[in-house]
Amino acid sequence: MAIRFREKGKGKREKYDNVLSPFTFHLSPKIRGFTLIEALVSISILALAIIGPLSLASTSMAAAQIARDQLVAFYLSQEGIEIVRNQRDTNRVDGAHTWYYGWLNTCNSTEGKCATIVDGSESTVERRIKPLNCVWHSTSGVALDEPTITDCLGKTDAILRYNTNTSSSGDQIGLYGHNTSLGWDDTGFSRVVFVMGQTTDREVTVTSITRWTMRNGNARTVRLTEKLFHLEQ
Numbered sequence: 108m109a110i111r112f113r114e115k116g117k118g119k120r121e122k123y124d125n126v127l128s129p130f131t132f133h134l135s136p137k138i139r140g141f142t143l144i145e146a147l148v149s150i151s152i153l154a155l156a157i158i159g160p161l162s163l164a165s166t167s168m169a170a171a172q173i174a175r176d177q178l179v180a181f182y183l184s185q186e187g188i189e190i191v192r193n194q195r196d197t198n199r200v201d202g203a204h205t206w207y208y209g210w211l212n213t214c215n216s217t218e219g220k221c222a223t224i225v226d227g228s229e230s231t232v233e234r235r236i237k238p239l240n241c242v243w244h245s246t247s248g249v250a251l252d253e254p255t256i257t258d259c260l261g262k263t264d265a266i267l268r269y270n271t272n273t274s275s276s277g278d279q280i281g282l283y284g285h286n287t288s289l290g291w292d293d294t295g296f297s298r299v300v301f302v303m304g305q306t307t308d309r310e311v312t313v314t315s316i317t318r319w320t321m322r323n324g325n326a327r328t329v330r331l332t333e334k335l336f337h338l339e340q
Contacts, residue, residue, distance in 0.1 A: 169322065173321065176319055176327070179296070180296060180317040180327070183267065183296060183315075183329075184315040184317045184330065185331060186225075186227055186283070187225050187298055187300040187315030188300070190225040190226075190227050190236065190300075191210050191225060191236065191302070191335065192313075192335060194208075194209045194210045194232060194235070194236060195335055195338065196338070207306045207311075208232075209232035209236055210223070210232075210236045210302070211302060211304060211305075211306055213236055213237065213238055219303060219304055220244070220301070220302065220303045221238055221239075221301070221302055222238070222239040222241050222259045222300070222301050223237060223238050223239055223299070223300045223301075224236075224239050224285055224299065224300070225298075225315075226284045226285045227283070227284065228284035229284065239259060239299060240262070241255075241258055241259035241262055241299075242258075243255035243259055243301065251314060256299070256301075256316060259299045260298075260318045260328075261297070262297075262299075264285060265285075265297040265298060265299050266285065266293060266296075266297050267283050267284070267296040267297060267298055267317075268284060268285065268286060268292055269281075269282070269283055269291065269292050269294045270282045270284065270286070270291050271290055271292055272289070295319050296318070297318050298315065298316065298317045299315075299316055300313060300314070300316075301316070309336060309337040310335070310337070311335045312332060312334055312335075313332070313334075314330060314331070315331050316328055316329070
């Protein structure tokens, strides 16, 4: 092992060994640890870097859920009108009933306006379109009174459920309806179809309204209105 000397100052020299012991560690006096403030700043920056993407992901998921509910509500409202239209067309093709059989005459309303629940999962017209026991009125024969609509949509019969199991009655999976049997789960949506017109009219107004409650507790509705005309025999 070589012996070397180095200057110590003021002409003095000292002997040192240039080979370090395997168990000896030499630290530079310039190396030091983090202070408490530096550690807190580092943690804060790291937290901001994590919270930002998480907040964005949470907002995106909430927006996706709102868009999904709006899309479902739109199609449910559209389905309400289509079921009534289908019954009118079926009456025309069969030729065995009047054009209003099974939907307009079901209302039994002398005022020419009624609320109904329609259920596309049912196989018979008597169960597919049924009157709803609630009172509502119109303004100038066109606009629907909002508080009364809310009352109709609040009825238990107006609640829509989703079929998740095939029952012994042969109900298909994946249908929305008003069935209260086992395997039909509450969806949070309610739907009422309002019919304005009489059997003597040749034009009837059908309004389908679907309501649901968002995560923040606010109620939202989708309303679709369409005119149905008497088809000549």
